[in-house]
Amino acid sequence: MDIKTHQPTVPPTPAAPAPAAPRDKRAARGATRPGDRIFLGLSRGSGIFVLALMAAIAVFLTYRASIALSENEANFFTSFEWNPSGVPPKFGVAVLAFGTVVSSIIAMAIAVPIAVGIALFITHYAPRRLGGPIAYVIDLLAAVPSIVYGLWGALVLVPHLEGLYGWLDDYLGWTGVFEWNDGAPRSLFTVGILLAIMILPIITNVSREVFRQVPRMHEEAALALGATRWEVIRMSVLPFGRSGVISASMLGLGRALGETMAVAMVLSSSFDINASLLDTGGGTFAQNIASKFNEATVTGRDALIASGLVLFVITLLVNGAARMIIARRKEYSGANA
Amino acid sequence: MTHATLSPQRSSLRGATLPKWFAWAVAAGSVVAGLGISAAAGLHSDIQWALIAALLFVFGSYGISAKVEGRRQARDRTATSLVWVAFILAVIPLASLVWETLKRGVKVLDGYFLTHSMGVVADTEPGGGIYHAILGTLQQVGLATLISVPVGVLTAIYLVEYGRGRLAKAVTFFVDVMTGIPSIVAGLFILSLWILILDMGYSGFAGAMALSILMIPVVVRSTEEMLKLVPNELREASLALGVPKWRTILKVVLPTSIGGITTGIMLAIARITGETAPVLLLVWGTNFINSNPFSDPQASLPMYIYLQYANSGGYGAAYDRAWAAALTLIAFIMILNLVARGIARWKAPKTGR
Amino acid sequence: MAKRIDVSGLNAYYGSFLAIEDISMTVEPRSVTAFIGPSGCGKSTFLRTLNRMHEVTPGGRVEGKVLLDDENLYGSGIDPVAVRREVGMVFQRPNPFPTMSVYDNVAAGLRLNGKYKKSELDDIVEKSLKGANLWNEVKDRLNKPGSGLSGGQQQRLCIARAIAVEPNVLLMDEPCSALDPISTLAIEDLIGELKERFTIVIVTHNMQQAARVSDRTAFFNLAAVGQPGKLIEIDDTERIFSNPSVQATEDYISGRFG
Numbered sequence: 050m051d052i053k054t055h056q057p058t059v060p061p062t063p064a065a066p067a068p069a070a071p072r073d074k075r076a077a078r079g080a081t082r083p084g085d086r087i088f089l090g091l092s093r094g095s096g097i098f099v100l101a102l103m104a105a106i107a108v109f110l111t112y113r114a115s116i117a118l119s120e121n122e123a124n125f126f127t128s129f130e131w132n133p134s135g136v137p138p139k140f141g142v143a144v145l146a147f148g149t150v151v152s153s154i155i156a157m158a159i160a161v162p163i164a165v166g167i168a169l170f171i172t173h174y175a176p177r178r179l180g181g182p183i184a185y186v187i188d189l190l191a192a193v194p195s196i197v198y199g200l201w202g203a204l205v206l207v208p209h210l211e212g213l214y215g216w217l218d219d220y221l222g223w224t225g226v227f228e229w230n231d232g233a234p235r236s237l238f239t240v241g242i243l244l245a246i247m248i249l250p251i252i253t254n255v256s257r258e259v260f261r262q263v264p265r266m267h268e269e270a271a272l273a274l275g276a277t278r279w280e281v282i283r284m285s286v287l288p289f290g291r292s293g294v295i296s297a298s299m300l301g302l303g304r305a306l307g308e309t310m311a312v313a314m315v316l317s318s319s320f321d322i323n324a325s326l327l328d329t330g331g332g333t334f335a336q337n338i339a340s341k342f343n344e345a346t347v348t349g350r351d352a353l354i355a356s357g358l359v360l361f362v363i364t365l366l367v368n369g370a371a372r373m374i375i376a377r378r379k380e381y382s383g384a385n386a
Numbered sequence: 387m388t389h390a391t392l393s394p395q396r397s398s399l400r401g402a403t404l405p406k407w408f409a410w411a412v413a414a415g416s417v418v419a420g421l422g423i424s425a426a427a428g429l430h431s432d433i434q435w436a437l438i439a440a441l442l443f444v445f446g447s448y449g450i451s452a453k454v455e456g457r458r459q460a461r462d463r464t465a466t467s468l469v470w471v472a473f474i475l476a477v478i479p480l481a482s483l484v485w486e487t488l489k490r491g492v493k494v495l496d497g498y499f500l501t502h503s504m505g506v507v508a509d510t511e512p513g514g515g516i517y518h519a520i521l522g523t524l525q526q527v528g529l530a531t532l533i534s535v536p537v538g539v540l541t542a543i544y545l546v547e548y549g550r551g552r553l554a555k556a557v558t559f560f561v562d563v564m565t566g567i568p569s570i571v572a573g574l575f576i577l578s579l580w581i582l583i584l585d586m587g588y589s590g591f592a593g594a595m596a597l598s599i600l601m602i603p604v605v606v607r608s609t610e611e612m613l614k615l616v617p618n619e620l621r622e623a624s625l626a627l628g629v630p631k632w633r634t635i636l637k638v639v640l641p642t643s644i645g646g647i648t649t650g651i652m653l654a655i656a657r658i659t660g661e662t663a664p665v666l667l668l669v670w671g672t673n674f675i676n677s678n679p680f681s682d683p684q685a686s687l688p689m690y691i692y693l694q695y696a697n698s699g700g701y702g703a704a705y706d707r708a709w710a711a712a713l714t715l716i717a718f719i720m721i722l723n724l725v726a727r728g729i730a731r732w733k734a735p736k737t738g739r
Numbered sequence: 740m741a742k743r744i745d746v747s748g749l750n751a752y753y754g755s756f757l758a759i760e761d762i763s764m765t766v767e768p769r770s771v772t773a774f775i776g777p778s779g780c781g782k783s784t785f786l787r788t789l790n791r792m793h794e795v796t797p798g799g800r801v802e803g804k805v806l807l808d809d810e811n812l813y814g815s816g817i818d819p820v821a822v823r824r825e826v827g828m829v830f831q832r833p834n835p836f837p838t839m840s841v842y843d844n845v846a847a848g849l850r851l852n853g854k855y856k857k858s859e860l861d862d863i864v865e866k867s868l869k870g871a872n873l874w875n876e877v878k879d880r881l882n883k884p885g886s887g888l889s890g891g892q893q894q895r896l897c898i899a900r901a902i903a904v905e906p907n908v909l910l911m912d913e914p915c916s917a918l919d920p921i922s923t924l925a926i927e928d929l930i931g932e933l934k935e936r937f938t939i940v941i942v943t944h945n946m947q948q949a950a951r952v953s954d955r956t957a958f959f960n961l962a963a964v965g966q967p968g969k970l971i972e973i974d975d976t977e978r979i980f981s982n983p984s985v986q987a988t989e990d991y992i993s994g995r996f997g
Contacts, residue, residue, distance in 0.1 A: 082630050082632075084630055084632045084633065085630055085631050085632045087632070088631075088632035088635070088636075089544075089548055089632070091540055092540040092541065092543045092544035092547070092548060093544050093548065093553070094540075095536070095537045095538075095540035095541040095544060096540075096541045096544045096545065096549070096553065096554070096557040097553070097557075098537055098541075099537070099541055099557055099560060099561060099564070099602065099606070100556060100557060100560055102564075102599065102602075103560045103563060103564060105575070105579065106567070106571075106572075106575045106599075109575055109578045109579045109583070110571070110574060110575055110578060112578070113578040113582060113583075162472070163472045163475055163476050164476075165472075166468060166469045166471075166472025166473065166476075167469075167472055167473050167476050169469050170469045170470065170472065170473040173469075174466060174469050174470070175473075177797060187480075189720060189723055189724075190480055190483075190484075192653075192656055192657065192660075192719050192720070192723050193483070193660070193716060193719070194659070194660020194661070194662070194688060194715060194716075194719065195660065195662065196660060196662045196688040196691050196692060196712070196715075197483070197487060197660070197691070197712045197715065197716060198483065199692075199695075200487075200691055200695055200708055200709070200712055201482070201483045201486060201487065203695065204486075204695075204705065205482060205483075205486050206479070209432065209433055210433070212429055212433060212434045213433045213434060213437075216429075216434060246476075246479045246480070246483075249476055249480070250480075253476075264834075266830055266832055266834040267834055267836065267837070269792065269795070269828075269830060269834070270830065270834040270835070270836065270897070270900075271836075271847075272792060272795055272823060273790065273792060273823055273827065273828035273830075273901070274823065274824070274827075274847060274848035274851060274900065274901070274904065275820050275821065275822075275823040275824025275825075275848065275851060275852070275904070276820070276823075276851055277458055277459065277461075277462035277820050278462055278465070278466070279461060279462040279464075279465035279466070280458075280462070280851055282465070284836060284847060285836060288836070288837070288838035288839075289837070289838070303566050303568075306568065307567075307568020307569065307570060307571070308568075309568070309569065309570045309662070309663035310662040310663055310666075310688070310692060313692075314692070314695060314696075334570075335568060335570045335663065338570050338574065338663075338667075339570065339663055339666055339667075342666070342667055347582075350577070350582065351582075353574070354574050354577070354578055357570060357571050357574040358571075360568060360570070360571060361567065361568070361571045364566050364567070364568055364571075365563060365566065367566075368562070368563065368565075368566040372562070399807070399810055399812070399817050399818060399821045399822055399825065400814075400816045400817055400818065400821075403816060403818060458820075458851070
């Protein structure tokens with residue numbers, strides 16, 4: 050039973066007779082067989098295809114966007130107008146950028162703390178027998194398509210929000226931001242709430258996975274110092290999980306920025322910017338594309354493609370930032386765990 | 387001994403502790419108070435009394451606990467109550483989503499609904515069904531799968547089995563980038579290439595191409611993970627027997643990881659089945675049955691939901707159909723998910739937790 | 740500050756599995772008591788019942804009494820958090836908080852327990868690091884991450900962290916098993932110094948270590964795999980290693996089994 054008796058009985062590792070060097074040589078020689086050559090060609094070809102596809106996406110979107118931009122008589126980034134089929138065509142994305150950013154910020158502000166809370170609930174607070182099934186169900190909810198969230202949002206959530214809107218107007222209306230003029234609650238604020246509900250499962254899942262991986266010994270270190278459960282979480286769980294939570298949030302943010310149908314179904318859009326979040330109006334990149342597409346002319350479509358290109362660039366930046374944060378954090382918090 | 391002064395305070399290991407039912411009592415009290423305040427002030431929304439109750443619960447338990455047990459315990463309790471509140475806050479909308487879809491979906495969901503199209507039914511009238519939409523969805527998703535699986539699996543094989551150097555790094559990077567493409571952008575790309583530049587018409591196939599852009603990175607990622615799990619000893623054993631590398635991959639590596647790869651592919655299918663935006667741009671939608679995905683507009687389940695909602699004119703019949711279609715869609719996706727997870731569990735190495 | 744530990748009739752479970760059965764012993768203040776025995780005999784489990792860490796393991800449950808100077812740790816109304824504050828613990832693998840600096844690691848326990856002035860905190864950190872024989876090695880890098888130290892330094896950092904809150908008892912769960920011989924020696928020397936101030940209980944796999952550092956030694960054994968571990972005997976270390984009263988102890992010490 051003792052370690053001492055274990056050591057001599059350990060058999061020589063079976064992998065020992067096949068060290069790495071001969072394998073590489075074999076692989077190199079193997080590549081000259083016709084079968085190997087074809088197979089390598091196919092798989093490398095697929096890789097190249099993926100690269101070509103990405104290049105094509107960038108090139109064709111830019112090409113169509115440039116056609117539209119060359120006809121545009123307004124400033125593409127600052128104009129509040131969207132009239133690409135007018136004579137002369139005038140359109141700009143300022144309203145869309147505002148709506149996209151605002152609704153995503155609201156969504157993140159609501160979803161991230163709650164998601165972290167649920168993740169902690171599953172890993173550290175819920176009774177053990179409850180935690181597993183809850184995690185499983187939330188996992189499944191992440192697969193519910195956005196169109197269903199949109200339907201639910203438009204037909205169930207919106208009617209339920211009137212009370213909250215009135216309330217915000219009563220108590221916070223003086224700020225201007227929460228002023229409500231009794232329209233249907235189909236504003237950017239509602240969009241933010243719906244987006245929050247939509248991205249909740251994905252942020253929860255990733256955070257939960259990270260919290261579950263916190264080494265037991267770090268938690269025990271805090272416990273042994275006489276830390277309460279919350280102090281254990283603050284001292285060892287949250288620092289360890291921070292980069293994971295950030296990347297989870299960025300994943301959620303990416304979804305919120307690009308969400309189309311749910312926004313299109315809930316938002317009562319118009320091409321202007323309201324000081325109040327509770328008043329209808331505004332729009333997002335993706336929603337605008339879906340809503341305007343049907344009646345768009347050729348220039349109109351190219352204009353929509355141009356706005357899609359902006360959305361594409363924004364999501365690329367968000368994803369890139371997320372990856373950089375994770376890469377930088379890794380050295381520090383992963384440590385010698 | 388600067389901190390010896392502390393010792394008298396902690397001469398005892400006993401702190402005043404509130405009983406176990408304390409949290410439940412405060413929760414019940416908060417709910418009652420929340421309801422009471424709402425009733426008194428004439429508030430109508432469930433959201434309002436729930437928020438009042440949640441606030442009362444968090445602050446109430448902090449206040450009482452801070453008085454009786456001390457600041458540290460109170461803070462611990464606050465964290466606990468916040469976590470519970472977060473959980474309940476999240477459960478309500480998610481449960482409502484599932485419940486409403488079930489409740490409203492079963493109204494018109496029957497055999498007739500599944501086997502008929504909307505061909506002779508106006509959007510505002512009751513009747514009709516989703517046969518054309520199911521057909522379209524199956525064809526579009528099937529085509530997307532046919533495109534994505536070979537490309538995705540082969541790319542993953544390249545990355546794991548061959549990939550070294552700059553090309554592999556570039557592919558890895560751009561697969562990552564591709565994962566983050568919003569679905570509407572994928573739709574716009576096919577729109578600009580296929581429809582605006584090549585001047586092809588709207589069709590199920592155009593939608594399938596956009597869907598495969600969304601599906602390929604998911605397949606690559608999951609397949610990559612699975613291939614990495616195959617132990618190197620297995621490859622070496624096969625190579626050492628003089629089996630060529632490509633046969634080793636086909637006969638040893640892939641069969642070992644086929645369960646996980648299947649799971650990944652099924653989850654990817656589940657993900658694109660619900661995509662609406664690219665389908666809306668490229669397949670256009672129709673009320674009639676079109677069994678040829680390569681020409682003319684088709685329908686699809688998610689788009690059907692959207693069109694029923696958008697064209698309802700406020701009539702309940704269209705909403706009922708939208709809910710029923712949503713229920714069908716969710717059921718299909720959930721079955722795919724459950725089967726995929728079942729396969730993963732069944733094929734998982736026995737060393738798992 | 741050191742306190743006496745009196746254990747009587749203690750059983751510990753993992754779910755329905757009885758891991759250790761009916762253990763009674765006394766641990767004297769200002770002494771080092773070593774627990775030895777074959778793997779799986781429950782000595783680490785027993786150690787973790789002394790600061791109520793056993794119950795944080797899923798399914799962990801304890802019956803019986805552990806008196807810390809007449810106060811039962813398992814009595815009703817006892818706050819396990821307060822217990823762990825009084826009974827410090829050092830683990831098998833060094834586990835400094837990876838995101839905290841050396842300084843913050845040592846101060847971690849203090850910051851939980853109240854507000855200190857910066858100068859007070861500085862004093863205690865310095866004193867604790869000196870107490871753990873680590874001050875000279877880290878005084879120039881107090882603000883570097885604790886995970887950047889060597890394994891032996893990390894373990895002494897963990898000891899400094901544990902003694903900074905001035906516990907009554909210090910539990911050590913195989914503190915040297917992950918360390919090289921030189922670091923091990925440093926820790927053993929340190930244990931000799933610390934027993935002037937604390938009651939120390941150490942679990943060790945290494946019998947020479949038990950013989951070197953401890954005043955009293957307790958031998959644990961189990962009848963067979965799946966059976967609960969039991970305390971076979973506890974006596975002065977010298978007696979245990981020269982003339983134990985139970986045959987099984989002698990067999991184990993002379994290497995005849997285990």
